[in-house]
Amino acid sequence: MTVEHDVKSIDLAPGGRFRIEWAEQDMPVLRQIRERFENEKPLKGIRIAACLHVTTETANLVWTLQAGGADVVLTASNPLSTQDDVAASLVANFEIPVFAIKGEDDKTYYEHLQRALDHKPHITMDDGADLVSELHKGRPELINNIIGGTEETTTGVIRLRAMAADKALRFPVIAVNDSMTKHMFDNRYGTGQSTIDGIIRATNLLFAGRTVVVGGYGWCSRGIASRAKGLGANVIVTEVDPLKGLEAVMDGFRVMPMLEAAKVGDIFVTSTGDLNVIDGHHMEVMKTGAVVCNSGHFNSEINIPALKAMAVGEPRKVRPFVDQFMMKDGRKINLLAEGRLVNLSAAEGHPASVMDMSFANQALAAEYVVLHHKELANQVYTVPEEIDHDIARLKLEAMGVSIDKLTEEQIKYLNQWQEGT
Ligand SMILES: NC(=O)c1ccc[n+]([C@@H]2O[C@H](COP(=O)([O-])OP(=O)(O)OC[C@H]3O[C@@H](n4cnc5c(N)ncnc54)[C@H](O)[C@@H]3O)[C@@H](O)[C@H]2O)c1
Secondary structure: OOOOEEOOOHHHHHHHHHHHHHHHOOOHHHHHHHHHHHHHOOOOOOEEEEEEOOOHHHHHHHHHHHHOOOEEEEEEOOOOOOOHHHHHHHHHHHOOOEEOOOOOOHHHHHHHHHHHHOOOOOEEEEOOOHHHHHHHHHOHHHHHHOOEEEEOOHHHHHHHHHHHHOOOOOOOEEEHHHOHHHHHHHHHHHHHHHHHHHHHHHHOOOOOOOEEEEEOOOHHHHHHHHHHHHOOOEEEEEOOOHHHHHHHHHOOOEEOOHHHHHHHOOEEEEOOOOOOOEOHHHHOOOOOOEEEEEOOOOOOOEOHHHHHHHEOOOOEEEEOOEEEEEEOOOOEEEEEHHHOEHHHHOOOOOOHHHHHHHHHHHHHHHHHHHHHHHHOOOOEEEOOHHHHHHHHHHHHHHOOOOOOOOOHHHHHHHOOOOOOO
């Protein structure tokens, strides 16, 4: 009997299965956790509602949770990021209920979240905190079942910390994003590579010689800026934090306000977690043919309502992920992937190798919640440092890389204060 689902077409399952297996080959840390989970069943009897990008890597995570004994249901954390073949395969081959269709409208997106909540989870697993937010706003009666949650991304952690500060958060949440083995690799190398991949797949533009404007110089945008530079682009960075701005200057980038950058940029990409980083007055001075996109969590980094208001008529869909807006003065501005995460909408999201570590954190965070929820308050916690270090060690081992060990003499030296010059 097929499990409950709402996916594009179950017939897509065979292709999805191959791609899930392909990702699995590059997820050795998660594989080791899955093998241990299969034996120990640390999540036995635990219902998990996961609201994550439905990708091949996520499929490997939910498979791991299932191997640990959990009863998992999956819904999308973004209306455009679902890989329909993966959703189909999870239902058909793994018997995991999935509610996710690429391109679903906002109404369906929220209905899907509700269906995941109907599962009466003990643990929520979020990417952007939509599930936690829906639960607190609309389904508070379900909160008593919940022992804790986990959160994947920067924006979600910011929202959850705001909830905790307001004393609105009613269960503990582990901020997976705050693990070093998550944001140092996933946000920087994963978003860096896959964002460029998304822009190239959507436009087929050459980066060499073009001026690329990167909004922000945090973990994600640093990765994007360095990859664009590597492809031969002239990269300009915009920032609001003087330290990050300074770091970008010392890393060899031009740094200036968005209004200045807007006049000279060819390709614009934001990844800040902020609102209207590219606003109407910026788009007013952009060159014709400018390409504008976002790789931050929400589609609010580019002021799309302002762009629509500035444009004459409806945009033309000139390529699958390119909407071309005609300005009153004849300029054309190209918006990619409706301003949503371009790396997940127009490409496949992060490569499996980095998601291996992010999702190892997710799996171990879920186990940690089961083991320790009674000791945790309604706060946002980081993944314990030992877990973070263990994941890094396992990843290095899997890559065949060894490192040195502190000697007894060095441990003693590093823990004393008497010895100096
Ligand atoms: N595309 C993906 O797959 C992916 C992956 C991980 C994280 N994210 C999302 O990307 C966003 C950034 O995450 P991060 O980990 O890099 O965060 P971060 O906090 O490390 O960096 C954000 C940077 O943006 C800067 N900033 C804020 N407002 C700005 C503005 N108006 N103009 C210019 N700079 C501004 C901040 O000063 C900061 O340096 C978040 O929304 C996060 O959830 C996306």
